[in-house]
Amino acid sequence: MGRDSQITTIMETEEDVPHPAQFSDDTAACSVSIKGLKENWQKWSDEHREHQKHNPFSHDTRPCVVVPQRGQDHYGRPPQGSMTEQRGKDAHTHISREVEELCEVIRNIGKPRDKDGDGSGSEGRVITVEFGKLFEHYVTISNKLVGILLRARKQRLVDFEGEMLWQGKDDHAVVTLLQ
Incomplete structure (x- = not known):
């Protein structure tokens, strides 16, 4: 079976999927939990991206990474409370x-x-x-x-x-x- 025939089979299957209103209560709960998973994943992703902005070892080239320069008070010291x-x-x-x-x-x-x-x-x-x-x-x-x-x-x-x-x-x- 070639790639085109797989895509056709998937597309035909998606057309056969009933509308969410036709699902039972159990299936609706499943779709809500998937939505919750997506939201949790997005929340984690946003937090990680924000953390990487402050990580001097990440390859994030955004200018908001603040690295103390030699002669400043906190140069060569770990963040307070870490x-x-x-x-x-x-x-x-x-x-x-x-x-x-x-x-x-x-x-x-x-x-x-x-x-x-x-x-x-x-x-x-x-x-x-x-x-x-x-x-x-x-x-x-x-x-x-x-x-x-x-x-x-x-x-x-x-x-x-x-x-x-x-x-x-x-x-x-x-x-x-x-x-």
């Missing part, structure tokens, strides 16, 4: 707890020493520990010791020589707790 913002806050809280825990471990296993080596009393004292010893104790707590050390140094809570500490190579590097 799930992304909440995940960022949660991550920040988690990392802060890990930094505090690292400082507590250094206090517990480290040795107090004079800050400048001048013996000027308890005010000029800091706590130090070798990286190898810290690594051996901290490995049971977390596998992110170096990352947490870098974060603590950025917050000026600890100090150590070099940019990065490597297990084995830097086992004798001294990590100093500043606060």
